[in-house]
Every structure is written in C-alpha cells, then in structure tokens.
Amino acid sequence: MREEAVNFGEFKSLVGIVANPAKQNKKHIKTAVVLLNPGIVHRVGPGRVYVKIARALASLGFVTLRFDFSGIGDSTVRHDNLRFEKSAINETRDAMDYLAKTRGIEYFILLGGCSGAEVSFETARCDTRVIGALLINFPITREEDGAANRNLIHQGAAYYYRKYALFSLRSWFNLVAGRANYRQIALSLWFEIKRWLTSRKSTFREATEFELHLRRLADRGVRLTFLCSEGDPRLEDLREAGGLGLKELCARRSIALEIIARSDHTFSSLQDQEQLMKVLLERADVIGPEEKEPANAFQVSPVAEAPKVLFHQLQSNPDCN
Amino acid sequence: MRLPKPVLPFYFGPADKRLFGCYHEARIGHTRNCAVVVCQPTGHEYIYCHRALRQLAARLSDSGFPVCRFDYYGCGDSYGNAEEAGLSQWLRDISSAIAEIKIRAGVDRVCLIGLRLGAALSLITASQRDDIDSLVLWDPVVIGKVCLSGLSSLQKEALRCRPKPIRQPKSRAYIEIIGFPLPALLCAELEELNLLTIVPKATTNIFVIQSDLPADGDCLKHHLSNHQVRFEYQQVQAPRIWLPTVDGSLLVPSQILQSVVNWTCRMHA
Numbered sequence: 381m382r383e384e385a386v387n388f389g390e391f392k393s394l395v396g397i398v399a400n401p402a403k404q405n406k407k408h409i410k411t412a413v414v415l416l417n418p419g420i421v422h423r424v425g426p427g428r429v430y431v432k433i434a435r436a437l438a439s440l441g442f443v444t445l446r447f448d449f450s451g452i453g454d455s456t457v458r459h460d461n462l463r464f465e466k467s468a469i470n471e472t473r474d475a476m477d478y479l480a481k482t483r484g485i486e487y488f489i490l491l492g493g494c495s496g497a498e499v500s501f502e503t504a505r506c507d508t509r510v511i512g513a514l515l516i517n518f519p520i521t522r523e524e525d526g527a528a529n530r531n532l533i534h535q536g537a538a539y540y541y542r543k544y545a546l547f548s549l550r551s552w553f554n555l556v557a558g559r560a561n562y563r564q565i566a567l568s569l570w571f572e573i574k575r576w577l578t579s580r581k582s583t584f585r586e587a588t589e590f591e592l593h594l595r596r597l598a599d600r601g602v603r604l605t606f607l608c609s610e611g612d613p614r615l616e617d618l619r620e621a622g623g624l625g626l627k628e629l630c631a632r633r634s635i636a637l638e639i640i641a642r643s644d645h646t647f648s649s650l651q652d653q654e655q656l657m658k659v660l661l662e663r664a665d666v667i668g669p670e671e672k673e674p675a676n677a678f679q680v681s682p683v684a685e686a687p688k689v690l691f692h693q694l695q696s697n698p699d700c701n
Numbered sequence: 702m703r704l705p706k707p708v709l710p711f712y713f714g715p716a717d718k719r720l721f722g723c724y725h726e727a728r729i730g731h732t733r734n735c736a737v738v739v740c741q742p743t744g745h746e747y748i749y750c751h752r753a754l755r756q757l758a759a760r761l762s763d764s765g766f767p768v769c770r771f772d773y774y775g776c777g778d779s780y781g782n783a784e785e786a787g788l789s790q791w792l793r794d795i796s797s798a799i800a801e802i803k804i805r806a807g808v809d810r811v812c813l814i815g816l817r818l819g820a821a822l823s824l825i826t827a828s829q830r831d832d833i834d835s836l837v838l839w840d841p842v843v844i845g846k847v848c849l850s851g852l853s854s855l856q857k858e859a860l861r862c863r864p865k866p867i868r869q870p871k872s873r874a875y876i877e878i879i880g881f882p883l884p885a886l887l888c889a890e891l892e893e894l895n896l897l898t899i900v901p902k903a904t905t906n907i908f909v910i911q912s913d914l915p916a917d918g919d920c921l922k923h924h925l926s927n928h929q930v931r932f933e934y935q936q937v938q939a940p941r942i943w944l945p946t947v948d949g950s951l952l953v954p955s956q957i958l959q960s961v962v963n964w965t966c967r968m969h970a
Contacts, residue, residue, distance in 0.1 A: 383778070385710035385721060393707040395723070397778050420951055422751050424777050427880025431778065454723050454755060456707050537862070544864055611864040644863040646949070648880045651866040 396447025405441020418493030422453025512603035512667035538568035539613035591625030598634035721778035722771035731765035740819030746943035767806035845894030907932035912939035
C-alpha cells in the first residue's frame with residue numbers, strides 16, 4: 381500500500397490522502413472508496429479510525445481517498461457563502477471527479493460517520509456513479525445550531541441511563557450513595573418528556589420523504605448499509621424515521637442495518653474500532669458494479685419493532701430529481 | 702478579495718517510515734528568515750488540537766513565516782501504527798521535519814512550537830541542536846509520570862458514561878487511552894521523561910505559555926530561571942483544548958494563538 385498526499389477541487393484547496401492498493405483486485409479495480417469527515421474532526425477520524433479503515437480497504441484492493449471538506453482539517457475555507465449541505469456534496473463529487481480523472485475510477489462507495497454519513501446519503505441520491513454507501517451513525521436530526529447540539533447531549537445521556545445505567549447495580553448504588561450526577565439525570569428526564577411530546581407533533585410527510593429516498597436508492601441498486609453504535613441514540617431515531625420502509629427494505633436485503641455491540645458514538649475504544657472495521661470490510665467487499673442480485677452475501681441484522689414516532693428533517697436536495 | 706493560499710500536503714522522510722507534513726508558504730512580500738516547525742501533541746490530544754494548530758500555522762504564515770506541521774510516525778496520516786510509537790522515534794521525526802523545512806523554505810534558522818508532549822519533545826530537540834533560534838512551549842508535559850496518571854484518570858472518566866466494552870484479556874503490549882493504544886515502550890519512556898533535567902541552550906529564546914496552572918506546578922518556570930535561559934512566561938485563562946469536550950466541539954483559543962504569533966514575530970523581526 382502506498383499513500384499519496386493530494387490537493388484537488390476547483391482551487392486545489394481540498395487536501396486528501398489517496399491510499400493505492402499494493403496489489404490490484406480485479407473485483408474492485410474500477411471502484412474507489414471515499415471517506416467523508418465525521419463532523420468537524422479532520423480526515424484522520426476519531427481514534428485515527430479513518431486511517432485504519434482506508435488502509436484496510438486498500439489491502440482489499442480498493443483505491444481509497446480520505447479528505448477534508450472546506451474549512452475542516454487542512455482544507456482551506458470557501459469564500460462563496462455556499463451552505464455546508466450543498467458545498468459538501470459538491471466537494472464529494474470533486475473528489476470522485478479527481479479519482480475518475482487520475483485513476484480511471486468509474487464507481488464509488490461513500491463512507492462517512494455522523495454528518496459524513498448524511499453527505500454520503502445525499503451525494504448517493506445525486507450521483508449515479510455511487511454504487512454503495514456505508515453510513516455510520518447516520519444523523520436523522522440536524523445538529524447545526526447550539527440548541528440541537530445541547531439536545532443531542534441530553535438525548536445521549538438519557539439513552540445511556542435508560543439502556544445501561546437502569547440495569548447496572550453499580551449505577552443504583554451510586555444513586556443511593558449520593559455519587560450520581562443528579563442534575564444530569566433530572567435534565568435528561570425532562571428532555572425525554574419534552575422529546576416524547578414534540579415528536580408526536582411531527583408530520584407524517586417528513587418521515588415518508590426519508591423512506592422515499594431509501595426506496596429510490598434501493599431501486600437504483602445502491603447498496604446502503606447503516607452502521608449504528610449500540611450506545612448511540614441515533615439508532616432509535618433512524619428506526620423511527622425509516623419506519624416501515626426501512627424495515628421492508630432490510631427484510632428484502634436491499635438495505636442493511638448493522639449494530640455495533642456495546643460501542644459509543646465515536647468508537648472510543650479499540651474494541652469498538654475493531655468491530656466497526658470488521659463489518660465495514662465485509663460490507664465493502666460485497667459491493668460491486670457487476671453484482672446483479674443482493675444474494676446471501678448481503679445479510680441483514682435484525683431490525684427493531686415497528687416505529688412509534690416519526691420525524692425526519694432532511695430537506696430535499698434541489699440538485700436531485 | 703485575497704483568497705488564502707492552499708496548504709501543500711506532502712510525505713517526507715525515510716522510505717519505510719514516511720511522515721505526513723503540511724507546508725504553509727510564507728505570505729509573499731513579508732517572508733522572514735526563519736521557518737517554524739509545529740510539534741503536535743499525540744494520541745487523542747492530537748485530534749482535539751489539530752484545528753487550533755492549523756489556525757496557528759495559518760496566522761504565522763500570514764505573518765511571513767514558512768510553517769511546517771507534521772505527524773509523528775504512527776500518528777495522524779504518517780506511516781506506521783500507534784502501537785509502534787515511541788519518544789526516541791518522534792525526536793528523530795522532529796529532526797527530519799527540521800531538515801525538510803530548511804530545504805523547502807531555504808532558511809537556516811528554525812523556531813519550534815510545541816503543544817503538550819510536542820512541547821516536551823521540542824525542548825529536548827532544542828537542547829541537542831544549535832540551529833533552533835526560538836522555542837514556544839504551550840502547556841508542556843513537564844513530568845511524564847504526572848501525564849500518565851492524568852491519562853489514566855481520563856480513560857476511567859471516559860468509560861464511566863458509555864457502554865462498557867466487551868471484556869477482553871488485558872494486553873501487556875499497550876494500555877488504552879480514549880481509543881488510542883499507548884504502547885509499553887512509550888509508557889516506559891514517559892515514566893522517565895522529566896523536563897527539569899533538560900538544560901536548554903543559552904542561545905535559544907524560550908516562550909512558555911500556559912492556559913491553566915499545570916498539575917506539576919510552575920516548576921518548569923523555576924527550572925528555566927535557575928539556568929539563566931532567555932525566557933518569557935505567560936499564563937492565559939483559556940480552555941484546555943486537548944481534553945474531550947461534552948459536545949465534541951474543537952476549541953481554538955484565539956488569545957493564546959495571538960500571544961504565540963506576537964512573540965514569534967518579535968523574536969524574528
């Protein structure tokens with residue numbers, strides 16, 4: 381494997397690393413994987429996991445490119461006031477153009493965590509060169525302002541209390557012994573009540589829009605895999621927003637939903653990272669332009685019960701029809 | 702409107718241990734006769750500080766300094782795995798980066814700017830070479846044992862509010878800190894690290910800037926005073942940007958960046 385540092389984009393202002401496979405694999409010779417920034421963390425990723433993923437994918441025979449969007453990591457800030465939602469898609473397409481021009485790549489798999497997953501999804505809708513997307517902790521609700529960010533913190537804490545602390549003897553002991561964070565518990569409880577009430581008001585149309593996008597991508601043969609940390613509240617959001625459509629598509633094996641056991645949002649333990657890598661490599665290896673049928677190679681993890689609440693805030697992209 | 706110049710990413714160093722660097726060209730018309738090498742922190746601290754150090758490099762290049770940021774072996778985009786990391790290797794990496802920027806910028810004088818462990822490595826490097834004119838130590842790790850104990854507490858705290866990872870046999874090869882392996886060799890080297898045993902060159906100008914009173918007190922300040930080194934000290938109320946934040950944001954302490962740029966410009970006017 382040989383890595384190369386590159387500048388690309390209209391003003392050569394985007395910085396990335398191309399990992400070239402040491403040995404070519406005929407199966408992936410025309411396919412590259414592009415890794416998109418997980419939030420504002422630069423292309424190395426939390427725990428350097430993007431570097432590990434890129435190198436492991438290169439050892440499978442994929443050309444990979446990990447790069448920074450404008451204003452993140454080493455890439456220069458844009459000066460055209462284009463909103464991130466739009467510029468990120470344009471820049472992902474710039475990355476694909478660059479690989480097409482310099483490496484003769486025809487097909488792309490997009491891989492991203494958090495907001496990178498959202499950009500992957502939106503780019504897949506717009507660009508038919510995308511044949512697969514590996515979406516890690518896909519965010520259903522946007523986090524662009526401080527309030528949404530704060531909500532996510534409370535949501536994360538509430539999810540942790542409900543899913544883990546409630547069943548932990550040590551946590552109960554801490555609660556009784558006065559060693560718990562009572563303020564956080566109270567805030568999380570209040571947040572959960574508020575969230576439950578407001579989510580009931582969400583429109584059905586918003587949820588069907590996301591489901592519709594899922595169905596369109598599946599019909600086009602785009603391989604979507606949602607990878608969710610078991611300890612991440614976004615998993616619940618995804619199941620709720622995906623609704624019956626997600627459930628059906630998973631059952632038909634057009635879409636896969638993988639849950640990374642006992643991991644958190646940023647895969648902050650080495651074991652989380654190992655599990656994530658294993659699943660990503662398995663999934664990427666079965667994505668190819670030649671493949672006609674989903675076949676058994678594209679297995680699906682069990683999906684939760686039907687959703688109770690529906691909400692989704694993705695806006696339709698004007699570039700897409 | 703003047704568009705900022707894109708940074709130039711490149712690989713350098715020996716073929717089997719290639720290092721990733723980013724070169725910020727000095728602003729045309731204001732070039733100074735001194736290049737800056739930024740020595741980053743390591744592990745999770747590298748991730749959290751990247752944004753601030755990138756902005757620092759941009760400000761310095763705008764002030765006329767050619768700047769090189771680089772990743773140590775086994776860190777960031779450089780070759781190698783974190784399990785192979787060690788202080789002696791990283792000291793060699795700093796020397797490679799100095800040689801590289803001297804060629805690229807065509808200058809002989811170098812300023813090292815280090816943050817946390819990067820600051821400790823900068824001081825050690827500067828004490829062993831004659832071509833380091835100035836040195837900025839931003840919240841340096843002074844005593845390795847104190848740093849190790851802090852990392853250990855941080856890992857315990859991080860595990861408190863997340864699902865417990867599946868129990869696995871404890872590795873003797875490394876300990877884990879926030880998703881990064883800290884290899885046994887590096888732990889042993891950190892145990893031995895003590896900046897109070899390092900005597901800097903009298904010709905090097907040193908600027909120590911701290912965003913908080915360090916766990917090991919202001920012993921470095923006293924140490925530098927005792928050795929009659931030309932140094933300045935500043936304490937600024939600013940967040941400890943190398944620590945994880947609740948909402949995952951990456952902090953940029955503007956006041957510290959400005960102090961570092963002002964001091965460096967003054968030293969190389």
